[in-house]
Amino acid sequence: MNAIQQLGAGVLNSVERLGRATLFLYDVAAGSGPLFRRFFLVVQQIYAVGVLTLLIIMVSGLFVGMVLGLQGYNTLVRFGAEESLGLLVALSLVRELGPVVTALLFAGRAGSALTAEIGLMKATEQLAGMEMMAVNPITRVIAPRFAGGIIAMPLLAALFSAVGVLGGHIVGVGLLGVDAGAFWSQMQSGVDFRDDIVNGVIKSVAFGVTVTWIAVFEGYDAVPTSEGVATATNRTVVYSSLAVLGIDFILTALTLGEV
Amino acid sequence: MKRPTPGKRDAKESRPPERADQALVTLDNVVFSRGERRILNGLTLHAERGRITAIMGGSGSGKTTILNLIGGRIRPDAGRVVVDGLSVPDLDTDDLYALRKRMALLFQTGALFTDLTVFENVAFPIREHTRLPEDLLRTVVLMKLETVGLRGARDLVPSELSGGMARRVALARAIALEPMIIMYDEPFTGLDPISKGVIAKLIQELNQTLGITSIVVSHDVVETCMISDYAYIVGEGRIIGEGTPKELQRSSSAHVRQFMEGLPDGPVPYQHPASDYLKDLLEERSE
């Protein structure tokens, strides 16, 4: 009986939180209007996200690309198709690994930082103070961070893919002796703009919205104590990672089904 | 330290009916609950225009709650909250924000923006609400900082400030837009006697030079009585005593005496409502 009760309470709680998160998203969207006049607020946030994530994204991209080069070569060489290594690396990165791995890293680094920052602002009454100064914290604090995250995420994913291709090149061409001309030309002719690049961008935008939404909501909704902020930060990482993987499956199924 | 005695204004002997006419802020029979608990139960008070009104009461008696009601952060379950003729709970967001531009609330914690310098903290409300050119803005901010004696601290960040300094910066920020009313939530707690005196003097100066109506919430009886024109004592969700500080000190009411003299127990229970103590302890044992 108790277990059932707990399950019920858990479900109710989740649904309620989801509802609140949706209303919150609406508030943020409605409060984003003034940002067009004060775009520097968004630029500040893009910069903050960039400082946090740029290095980790580039290093990870490089290694993922190098691993792809090794693994891809190993498989392709069995069919004598090692010339296609460039294509394989590029497609894996642009369609899948770029957006997904970037989003996971983004959640762990920038997302958690966002939640902690907003949660602490709430715990120390900075948000309440803003409200009492007749400044809407949704417009002034949340919306710029939300917009910044959404803009930064596709840029970071693109960077990840670019560095990854470089990594694949280093391993494939530099180490394993794949012909450089073939590496690039296969990639050039094989990667389709609409099917591959646009799909990758759509994914990374979707992930950017999801992760940033979860991050700002968890911060804004956090219990205003140090423990509450810690819990919220934790939640951001777990929820947004799961959400990214789930949404990735759905988007992949949709785009591949159409081909 | 020389301070004008509140007695000067005693001559007027303000009485509640007149006070209501003069009031900039009125709480009338306000009821407010958090969940099952009644925090305020039929509370009535007036803050006169241009005066310093004190609200004193024990910890947890609902003083911060009163300020939140006046600031429109929460709504009463019943009763009226009127500020400058406007019924606060009935205002829509735009009107509420317009009213808030004219009032300032100094939080118990200061609530400075931790990622901004002292200068930018004070500049924040000005930047948000006006289009002052940068050089003019600088002048205004430095003037506000000078008022609280912290012009030299403009480049520090809040984590580098002492508690008393942080509260003065918060005060400078609160007066940045020259509000008609300032509410101070526990301005004296956690400060040494000198800083207390500094803050008390500032509150008084702001009130006298700018004519800002002030509401001071505190449990520091001495400092608060020294600067206030009229004082209320809150307990059990109601006003249990009111009058000029002089009157309160002379009062014969047991409630008032308990508070003014800091007696640990009396008509105002020191305990948060709880079940019987002995029973509570025994229950623990038997488990």
Ligand SMILES: Nc1ncnc2c1ncn2[C@@H]1O[C@H](COP(=O)(O)OP(=O)(O)OP(=O)(O)O)[C@@H](O)[C@H]1O
């Ligand atoms: N957010 C809240 N949720 C639930 N209860 C609350 C909340 N805020 C305050 N309370 C309760 O309301 C009562 C009054 O709180 P309030 O903060 O107004 O007291 P106070 O007089 O300002 O006390 P202090 O002098 O300690 O600041 C307290 O007993 C507290 O338990």
Ligand SMILES: [Mg+2]
């Ligand atoms: Mg309080």
